[in-house]
Amino acid sequence: xxxxxxxxxxxxxxxxxxxxxxxxxxxxxxxxxxxxxxxxxxxxxxxxxxxxxxxxxxxxxxxxxxxxxxxxxxxxxxxxxxxxxxxxxxxxxxxxxxxxxxxxxxxxxxxxxxxxxxxxxxxxxxxxxxxxxxxxxxxxxxxxxxxxxxxxxxxxxxxxxxxxxxxxxxxxxxxxxxxxxxxxxxxxxxxxxxxxxxxxxxxxxxxxxxxxxxxxxxxxxxxxxxxxxxxxxxxxxxxxxxxxxxxxxxxxxxxxxxxxxxxxxxxxxxxxxxxxxxxxxxxxxxxxxxxxxxxxxxxxxxxxxxxxxxxxxxxxxxxxxxxxxxxxxxxxxxxxxxxxxxxxxxxxxxxxxxxxxxxxxxxxxxxxxxxxxxxxxxxxxxxxxxxxxxxxxxxxxxxxxx
Numbered sequence: 001x002x003x004x005x006x007x008x009x010x011x012x013x014x015x016x017x018x019x020x021x022x023x024x025x026x027x028x029x030x031x032x033x034x035x036x037x038x039x040x041x042x043x044x045x046x047x048x049x050x051x052x053x054x055x056x057x058x059x060x061x062x063x064x065x066x067x068x069x070x071x072x073x074x075x076x077x078x079x080x081x082x083x084x085x086x087x088x089x090x091x092x093x094x095x096x097x098x099x100x101x102x103x104x105x106x107x108x109x110x111x112x113x114x115x116x117x118x119x120x121x122x123x124x125x126x127x128x129x130x131x132x133x134x135x136x137x138x139x140x141x142x143x144x145x146x147x148x149x150x151x152x153x154x155x156x157x158x159x160x161x162x163x164x165x166x167x168x169x170x171x172x173x174x175x176x177x178x179x180x181x182x183x184x185x186x187x188x189x190x191x192x193x194x195x196x197x198x199x200x201x202x203x204x205x206x207x208x209x210x211x212x213x214x215x216x217x218x219x220x221x222x223x224x225x226x227x228x229x230x231x232x233x234x235x236x237x238x239x240x241x242x243x244x245x246x247x248x249x250x251x252x253x254x255x256x257x258x259x260x261x262x263x264x265x266x267x268x269x270x271x272x273x274x275x276x277x278x279x280x281x282x283x284x285x286x287x288x289x290x291x292x293x294x295x296x297x298x299x300x301x302x303x304x305x306x307x308x309x310x311x312x313x314x315x316x317x318x319x320x321x322x323x324x325x326x327x328x329x330x331x332x333x334x335x336x337x338x339x340x341x342x343x344x345x346x347x348x349x350x351x352x353x354x355x356x357x358x359x360x361x362x363x364x365x366x367x368x369x370x371x372x373x374x375x376x377x378x379x380x381x382x383x384x385x386x387x388x389x390x391x392x393x394x395x396x397x398x399x400x401x402x
Contacts, residue, residue, distance in 0.1 A: 003325040011201050013144050018080055021133050022115030022281060023192075024185055025081040026167030029076035031067040031195065037164035038065035040229075050233050052244060058100045060281075062083045064159040067195050071152045076200040077193055079162070079169035080137075082130055084120050086286055096273070111317035113339050114292040118238065118262025119188065121314035122291055123284035125159075130155045130314070134192055139145030145198055155192040162191040177216035177266040187267050188275030191366040216266035221390045222255045225266065237263035241326045242318050246350075247356055247385075250392070253329045254364075260293070260326040261315050287313070295334075296342040298327045299350075326353045340365055342371040357390040361394025371397055 006204040008016070012172040018026040040062040042113040050056040051178050067074045087321055094352065114208060118242070134153040143151040154160040163180050166172050170184035170193075179187040210228075217225045224235035233239050237259050248256070290313075290387065301309065316325065328346065331339040343365070369396070378390050 006237050009201070009309075010145060010198070014078065014141070014200070017140050017144065018078070018137055019139050022082065023080040023133070023137070024083045024189070024279065025182055027079050027166070027171040029077050029079060029165060029169040029202045031071075031077055034065040034161055034164035034168065037161055038062060041065065041161075043240055044230070045140040049230065052234050052239060053078075055098075060159055064161045067160075067165075070158075070160060071150065071195045071197075073150050073197040074152075074195045075197050076202070077165050077169065077195050078200075079165040079171050080134075080192050080194075081166065081182060081185065081189040082126070082133075082192070082281060082284075083185040083189050083277065084123065084126065084281070084284040085276055086119075086123065086280045086281075086282055086284050086337045088122045093320060093361075095252075112296050113258075113331055113336045114259045114335045115295050115327065116264075117260060117290055117293060117315065118264050119267075119291075120190070121261055122286040124312050125314050126284070127155055127157055129281070129283045130190055130192050131157070134194060138194055138196075139196065141194075141196065150197040152196075153193070155190065160193055161193075162193055165193050166191050166331060168202075168205055171260045172208050173206050173208045174229060175216065175272070176210050176214065176272065177225055177270070178229055178231050179267065181208075181210070181270070184277050185279070186271065186273035187270060188276055188279070190253050190395055194257050205214075214267040215271065215272065219265055219269045220264070221257060221265055222252055237265075239320070245319075245322065247353060248325065248329060250372075251362065253357075253360060254333060256325075256326075257333050258297070258330040260298075260323060260330050261318055282316060290315075295327050295331055297353075299324055299342050299346050320348045321351050321353050324350065325357045326355060328357035328361045332357075332364035336369045337365055337367055344369065345378050347373055352383040352386050355383070355386045356378075359386065359389040364398045366397055 006245045015026045016017055038061055042058050043057065044050055045058050045061060062174050065078055088391065134155060138151040138153055144244050156162060156392060167174055170215045172180040175187065180191060181187050205365055222235045222237060224232050236255055240252065241259055241261055301320060302318055310316040331343060343358045343361050345377040347355055350358065359374060374390050378387060381387050
């Protein structure tokens with residue numbers, strides 16, 4: 001007598017459902033507290049490593065590591081990952097798993113100095129894209145278990161420790177850069193979670209580590225990875241170019257290079273990412289000109305044109321003045337005299353925050369036009385902080401320190 005086909009487990013059915021909806025990786029863990037992660041995060045707050053993020057408090061740390069405080073009925077956490085590794089639209093599909101250089105952008109015409117945007121921000125805003133799929137996934141769960149289901153979903157938009165959940169659910173392991181590294185897609189993934197009242201069999205954490213590799217620590221441009229698994233937020237280029245609302249510390253500007261939104265260095269140098277599979281989501285395909293954006297036109301954007309250019313893009317998080325501040329720093333680091341006229345116009349007519357960084361950039365580029373513009377600004381500028389920046393740039397030019 002033939003054996004009847006065994007019915008798939010609830011856990012397997014849930015995972016198959018997630019994969020069908022476009023999630024690349026899925027794991028399950030309990031809703032128990034992430035004790036180690038809470039302890040480590042609280043210590044980082046006390047040491048000042050999260051300075052600059054006013055919302056990242058010890059109270060927040062406690063809440064984000066206790067799923068049952070986020071949903072009292074919680075029994076399990078379903079952790080998922082979606083890859084954002086993508087080829088540009090004009091690049092032929094390649095069957096080989098590989099990653100690309102930052103300037104692999106056919107839209108980069110070479111007309112003027114170009115900057116760099118972190119890969120995750122070269123496509124559509126992941127919050128809206130993934131949140132919609134998470135809700136579709138949660139809507140399917142009642143039919144899987146045969147009863148009403150309580151859920152709460154997160155995609156980097158609430159007090160949930162996504163990395164702790166991903167590690168304990170076996171989606172990936174903690175890299176020394178603090179990124180979650182997955183065996184198949186590397187660190188090029190967005191993490192998301194569904195807290196549920198379904199009691200599910202948890203997966204085991206992966207028994208993998210970075211071994212002796214310290215590439216991310218060595219190559220971090222600002223030295224922000226101060227020790228394995230420890231990042232000083234105030235030095236991280238992603239923080240400086242996205243979350244920071246004030247001036248970028250003068251001593252860190254030269255280290256930022258041409259990054260204008262985020263930074264991928266710790267991921268680019270990671271050996272795990274060499275064989276990372278490409279993603280399959282069209283929403284995360286690179287927008288034209290987003291990998292290596294021409295910089296000087298970005299200084300001409302007003303609020304309306306900024307919103308239009310970066311509609312449904314993560315880049316809008318930096319806000320217009322923040323992005324233009326970053327552009328000035330990148331132009332100063334590139335050092336192309338062709339950018340001087342745009343920087344001079346910015347020094348004459350932009351907001352004080354942007355003016356300060358335009359003055360710094362002109363001091364880096366140098367030349368008669370730059371020096372003249374700085375002297376003129378000193379004569380007419382009323383903002384004390386801008387004047388101080390101009391004076392410092394003029395002093396640097398005189399002393400030949402740059």
